[in-house]
Amino acid sequence: MADTLLDYETEAAHYDETRGGVPRAEAAAAAVLRLVPPGARTLLDLACGTGLVTGRIVRPGLKVLGADAAHAMLLAAGRRLPGRVLRADARRLPFPDASLDAVGAVWLxxxxxxxxxIVAEAARVLRPGGVLAVTVDKDAAHDVGSDIDALLRPHRAPGAAHDRAGRVEALAAAHGLAPAGATAFTGHGQGATPEGTARKLRAGYYASWFRGDRAATDSLATAVAALPDQSRPRPAPEYRLAAYAKPVSS
Structure with missing residues (x-):
């Protein structure tokens, strides 16, 4: 739900334990597999991070590779998945045209x-019949229906989200990919607490919501800090994963 890019070189050391760990990773991996065609032989997991999800995308006959741009993340992933990770920009993948059966991008x-x-590059490397599986509407998944959400919702700008489902579908269509199903999974361990949300607000997360208005940011942080049960996590988010397929030539 953060509005600013994290420094993933420094985040790598404690990323897993602050992001739901194995339960969240297993749920995400299972969701990816639900959208990957049964006959797929190769899958590239973009922004694989520490490889916690990548290593759980397992199916007989499916070779899974991970790619990330952050060196520290790749060091962690390499320890989990020796010989199966590479450093790469998701916009310039070191694969030939039509060479992969699936590309995954969870929380990217x-x-x-x-x-x-990213969508264009995935479309380039996918074989006919191949699938791009990506999380969409991530911010909208957080704190839905909670008291935190009631305070934050009026300040969100859903039309500006880079991963808005309608936007991603339109981009996929522009690059020859058609909708091929969707699923959802629980972000175990990701339920926000009021104290944590107030801390993020004061640290500059969600800054674009307020266009530099520090007083408005502080006011919202104060309101969140006044909620009851400050350390109690609210319900875990339900993330959406959508698939887009490259048509098979007739």
């Missing part, structure tokens, strides 16, 4: 403004 598109470049 919401972070970057160059969504179209």
């Amino acid at each position: 598109l919401h972070l970057v403004p160059f969504t179209e470049e």
Whole structure:
């Protein structure tokens, strides 16, 4: 739900334990597999991070590789998945045209403004019949229906989200990919607490919501800090994963 890019070189050391760990990773991996065609032989997991999800995308006959741009993340992933990770920019993948059966991108598109470049590059490397599986509407999944959400919702700008489902579908269509199903999974361990949300607000997360208005940011942080049960996590988010397929030539 953060509005600013994290420094993933420094985040790598404690990333897993602050992001739901194995339960969240297993749920995400299972969701990816639900959308990957049964006959797929190769899958590239973009922004694989520490490899916690990548290593759990397991199916007989499916070779799974991970790619990330952060060196520290790749060091962690390499210890988990020796020989199966590479450093790469998601906009410039070191694979030939039509060489992969599936590309996954879990919790990536919401972070970057160059969504179209990522979708275009995935479309390039996918074989006919191949699938791109990506999380969409990530911010909208957080705190839905909670008291935190009631305070934050009026300040969100859903039309500006880089991973907005309608936007991603339109970009996929522009690059020859058609909708091929969707699923959802629980972000175990990701339920926000009021104290944590207030801390993020004061640290500058969600800054674009307020266009530099520090007084408005502080006012919202104060309101969140006044909620009851400050350390109690609210319900875990339900993330959406959508698939887009490259048509098979007739």
